[in-house]
Amino acid sequence: MKFPDQLSDLYKYMQAELVRAGIQTASQDARMIIQKHTGYEWADIIASPDIKIKKEALIEIEKDILRRINGEPVSRILGEREFWGLKFKINEETLDPRPDTEMLVEIALRSCVGKQPQTILDLGTGSGCILIALLKEFPDAIGVGIDKSLSALKIARYNAKYNEVEERSSFFCGFWGQALNKKFDLIVSNPPYISNQIIPTLPKEVQNYDPILALEGGNDGLKAYRDILKEINAYIKQGGIALFEIGYDQQKDVMRLAEESGFSVRDVHHDFAGQARVVDISCGDK
């Protein structure tokens, strides 16, 4: 590829290459990659189209365009993702936070109107996106994020510092909440919930770039819910709320597992596509 060195021409060239590769977000991706390596934004492309781009930046841009053409998600190339209006660093051991998961944050805010949680637990915290978003929304709360991946926890700590909730958050390595010795007002979790048989059929962008630990939910996709719901009584406060993201076909099974563990399901929330997405469980009355 012969990359032009003037800003606007470069943008148009990159966009055309991405379109040719069948990438639907070509314009946005081209702009984000330019910004990563030059600092120039969309406004600069419009206002100063003739700016010359340094050769070193062009070399890096070309590498990233090839990665994108080969199917790597742009968030992986940039090493960051926006979630709940905040910026999160990601790495190969964190799930790339999905916009759908913002619904968990939204439901937590709705569920806690009039009784703000003082303590929040995020099981399978990954990049820390859910916990950190909630700590921004509940300024008096403190939170704990747990993950099995040490590398993900490093990123979550970085994200907590970057988003200025470092002093109110702690991150620990563990098998769900097994090592906890305190109880929480609000528990949130987006656990791995894809069954082993489905994993090989996932889009390549997911299969090749999201960590398997963040995806695989055992033979029926329900292993994490089973494990968590078996033990959650030990760390949810009386009157506490637990919110779980679920797969589109898991509503009945997760409700059954919750009820078998002695919890009442307060609600099942559906997304804009009408699919069940968040199961809302309560532990008795306060």
Ligand SMILES: C[S@@+](CC[C@H](N)C(=O)[O-])C[C@H]1O[C@@H](n2cnc3c(N)ncnc32)[C@H](O)[C@@H]1O
């Ligand atoms: C679907 S990802 C969610 C990550 C993040 N909360 C988000 O929504 O983007 C599930 C997370 O659970 C973690 N995990 C998987 N098994 C675990 C276990 N037994 N105990 C703790 N964390 C686990 C994975 O490492 C991964 O970070």
